[in-house]
Structures are given as structure tokens and as C-alpha cells.
Amino acid sequence: METQNLGHSSFEILKKARELERQGKKVIHLHIGEPDFKTPENIIRAAYEAMEAGFTHYTDPQGILDLRETIAWYQEKYRGREVSPERIIVTPGAKMMILYSLLVTVEPGDEIIYPDPGYMSYHTHILLAGGKPVPWKLSIEKGFRHEPETLKSLITEKTRALILNFPHNPTGVTIDRETLKEIIDIAVKHGIYIISDEIYSRILFEGEHVSAFIFEGADDLLFLIDGFSKTYAMTGWRIGYGIIPNRFVGKVVKLQTNTVSCATSFVQKAAIEAIKGPQDSVDFMVGAFKRRKGLVVSMLKGKLDFVEPHGAFYIFPYVGVDSESFAHFLLDEYQVAVLPGSYFGETKKFIRISFANSDENIREGISRLLEAVERFKGLK
Ligand SMILES: Cc1ncc(COP(=O)(O)O)c(C=O)c1O
Structure with a gap:
């Protein structure tokens, strides 16, 4: 390669x-893409306690059930929708889940639309999955807005997936509910997978985060990505997750089993404390x-x-x-x-x-x- x-x-x-x-x-x-704060003390303590208790071995490759249940609870609290822990996969960082999402959906030569400017790993991951990167150009003149009309003009019969990222790295822009709905409707109409990277969803300066997850009609196509790196200053712990369509769970679990095996055991315990502990x-x-x-x-x-x-x-x-x-x-x-x-x-x-x-x-x-x-x- x-x-x-x-x-x-x-x-x-x-x-x-x-x-x-x-x-x-x-x-x-x-230039750094991580909070300059220390990981909160209660999270560190939870990891330490898990290690002391001997929770230091392989886990269920999908992620321990306790954590998946906690993540499911979190979705209800912050995204206002219930989800079954069966659809959740815990990965060593959100980045890994982005890659898995592409690996299980993309066939050679498929076109993947992604924001440009955008998080630099998208382009790399699309190539790794054998896809063709199709940049959705955002301009400063238009406030880096993601315009549905531009998206429509990029879609061909080879379009397989669309990557969205709000709040957006590197511009910090967010999206309103109506525009996001328009974008999701376009993707659903064309049967395009939506990879919604919402890793910055809690780092907002005004208003509420609008998640792609609230549009139930997209469940069959949506890969929701989130993680702990940014919200809880846990970049080095390597822990994130995806909520993905039922039919892809087995494939992603297989990929994870045969690559990294699982997210680090005691880090998964610490992630439960991150969500359930004081905010x-x-x-x-x-x-x-x-x-x-x-x-x-x-x-x-x-x-x-x-x-x-x-x-x-x-x-x-x-x-x-x-x-x-x-x-x-x-x-x-x-x-x-x-x-x-x-x-x-x-x-x-x-x-x-x-x-x-x-x-x-x-x-x-x-x-x-x-x-x-x-x-x-x-x-x-
Ligand atoms: C948009 C975006 N997605 C994903 C990631 C990676 O997150 P993680 O540390 O959970 O792999 C980053 C990190 O900079 C990011 O900016």
C-alpha cells in the first residue's frame, strides 16, 4: 500500500x-487537539481500583456490558433517545470506530463524502478502506456552513457514505436541526451510510448539541461515533464507542477481535465512572x-x-x-x-x-x- x-x-x-x-x-x-486539563481524579481512581481488583485481562471484544449499558443510559440523558447496548461497540478511541465503520461499509472504488476542511484522519481512513475520498468543500465566505445543495451535487451512484462532524474540527462550527435533518434525509433517500463523528458534542459554547441519532429514520444507515478523549480529558486512555446498525455489529466485533482484541479492561471501568460520576x-x-x-x-x-x-x-x-x-x-x-x-x-x-x-x-x-x-x- x-x-x-x-x-x-x-x-x-x-x-x-x-x-x-x-x-x-x-x-x-x-496546535494541540486535546484538553490541557488533567483527567479528573475520580476517573483515575476508578481505573486504579479496577486494576487493584485484578480487572486486567481481555474483555468481551464488544466492550463490557456494564459500560455499554452506561453508554446507553448516557444516550438517553444527552441525546434523548434510548438504545440497546447490543448496538454499542466500545473501541480504543473514537478514531478506531471511524475506521471500522468505513471498513465494513466501503467496497473498492466507492465514493465517500467528507468535510474539507475536516479532521485529517477521515481522508486517511477512506483510503485505508479502499474508498475514493470526495471532499465536501466548506468556505469561509459561507461561514463553513454545510449546505445540503452542495451535498446533493456530490452524490453519484458510487457514493457509499457521508462523514459528518459537529461540532467541527477544525472550524468549531455546529449545525441547526433543520439543516441536519435535510442532510440526513438526502442520505437516507440515496441509501448512503452516515458516519456522524460527535466527539465534541459536550464542548459547546451555546445552544444544545443536535445529534444525527435523533432522526430515527436513519437508524439503518447511521454510525454514531463518540468517545471520552475530549469531554473527560482522556486522550491517552484510548477509549471511544460507536452506535451502529444491528446488521454490522457482528462484523465490527470480528474486526476488533482480530486486531486489538478489546479496549483496555480497566479503562472501560474508568469510562463508567466518567459518565456516571460528577460532571x-x-x-x-x-x-x-x-x-x-x-x-x-x-x-x-x-x-x-x-x-x-x-x-x-x-x-x-x-x-x-x-x-x-x-x-x-x-x-x-x-x-x-x-x-x-x-x-x-x-x-x-x-x-x-x-x-x-x-x-x-x-x-x-x-x-x-x-x-x-x-x-x-x-x-x-
Ligand atoms: C473530529 C475528531 N474525531 C475523532 C478524534 C479522535 O478521537 P479519539 O481520541 O477518541 O480517537 C479527534 C481527535 O482529535 C477529532 O478531532
Whole structure:
């Protein structure tokens, strides 16, 4: 398999940043896709207790029933719909579930529509599954809105699946119920699978999350993806899940059994505590992200074009220069790390700023960044 097409890695920038740090420079990390908070103490304790109790062996490849029941309970609480634990599969991270969804639905040459800009792994996963990536281009002029009319124009008889992601990485946009319904109706009408990646569903700055899961007519086509990484600051624990059509459960379980076997046993126990335990640390983190979003927006306003994010912890401004060279310039000259827009699709003149960092670092990082943009443009 060709590997050079398998996508960018945000770790390239991280590697360079670490190298600069080794040379004694202080780098401001505005590129990272994970909360800067510690995993809440009660979750850590639950993992520890599970280990102490000897819960350290293989589990049911689908995920322990206790956790699947807890996830089912969570859907009722946060998405307002019941689901049978039989339709839930626990995976080592949401990312793995995205890949499984594509592996079980895509035939060679099938076309898969995905947002561009969008989370960089979608493109890679589509290729790994033998599909043809079809970018659904979102533009800043249209507020990065996902317009149903554009979607219709991309559908052919080869279209097999559609990937949706709200709140959206890298732009932070969300979607209203009517538009999402229109999109789901189009997919259902054409018999297209919907992979709805809702990993940022709890990180919202206003309103309520609209889940693709509320549209019952799509149950037979919908792969709902969620996880614990972002909501509970658990990126390194590797735990996520999917709620998938009944007829695919056996296939995905088989894939999981023959690859990773199961999600880590004691992490599954910790995930139960994450959902069932106190949620004040989630409220605290979301409150902090909202405040920092306000800070970034106020600093960028009038200086760069951007769309105000409504969720997640990213903003995706237009810098008007080649973002890859600019990101390296910014890191080398100003010790600020951001990700080039080119990592997310055709958006080569944008950058992704993550505000999963302290207010102080954001203030310093953004002011250096604004100075760097001006200087970089002057050099061209
Ligand atoms: C949109 C999106 N989906 C999925 C993931 C991966 O989540 P996990 O850590 O659960 O694999 C990320 C992580 O950055 C993401 O941004």
C-alpha cells in the first residue's frame, strides 16, 4: 500500500516544537487537539481500583456490558433517545470506530463524502478502506456552513457514505436541526451510510448539541461515533464507542477481535465512572474553553478573517499566505506552534489555532502570531 498519501501528521510540528524546547526555547503550543486539563481524579481512581481488583485481562471484544449499558443510559440523558447496548461497540478511541465503520461499509472504488476542511484522519481512513475520498468543500465566505445543495451535487451512484462532524474540527462550527435533518434525509433517500463523528458534542459554547441519532429514520444507515478523549480529558486512555446498525455489529466485533482484541479492561471501568460520576470537571473545562474562545476572538477581530466557533476548542482563521511555510516560520521565529490549514484539506491559506491552553499563553501566542503574519507577508 502507498503510504505517502496517508495523510499529514500533526506530530511533525510537535516534533519540531520539542526540538526547540530541547534547545532551551519556550514554545507556546496552540496546535494541540486535546484538553490541557488533567483527567479528573475520580476517573483515575476508578481505573486504579479496577486494576487493584485484578480487572486486567481481555474483555468481551464488544466492550463490557456494564459500560455499554452506561453508554446507553448516557444516550438517553444527552441525546434523548434510548438504545440497546447490543448496538454499542466500545473501541480504543473514537478514531478506531471511524475506521471500522468505513471498513465494513466501503467496497473498492466507492465514493465517500467528507468535510474539507475536516479532521485529517477521515481522508486517511477512506483510503485505508479502499474508498475514493470526495471532499465536501466548506468556505469561509459561507461561514463553513454545510449546505445540503452542495451535498446533493456530490452524490453519484458510487457514493457509499457521508462523514459528518459537529461540532467541527477544525472550524468549531455546529449545525441547526433543520439543516441536519435535510442532510440526513438526502442520505437516507440515496441509501448512503452516515458516519456522524460527535466527539465534541459536550464542548459547546451555546445552544444544545443536535445529534444525527435523533432522526430515527436513519437508524439503518447511521454510525454514531463518540468517545471520552475530549469531554473527560482522556486522550491517552484510548477509549471511544460507536452506535451502529444491528446488521454490522457482528462484523465490527470480528474486526476488533482480530486486531486489538478489546479496549483496555480497566479503562472501560474508568469510562463508567466518567459518565456516571460528577460532571463538574466537564462544566469547568467547557467554561474555560468558552472564556478562551472569547479571548481569541477579541484578539483576532479586525486583524484576520475567521468564523466564530460555537464548539470544540479550535478556530480556523485565514492568514492569506501558504500555511505550511508560515507555520514553520511562526515556530522557528516566534516559538508558537499552530497547524497549517493544508493538513485539513484544500484550505492552504488558513491555520488551525487550538485554544486548549492557558489564557496567558493564548494572549502571548496570539499577539506573536499576529506580528508574525505581518512580517511573513512583508517577506513575500
Ligand atoms: C473530529 C475528531 N474525531 C475523532 C478524534 C479522535 O478521537 P479519539 O481520541 O477518541 O480517537 C479527534 C481527535 O482529535 C477529532 O478531532
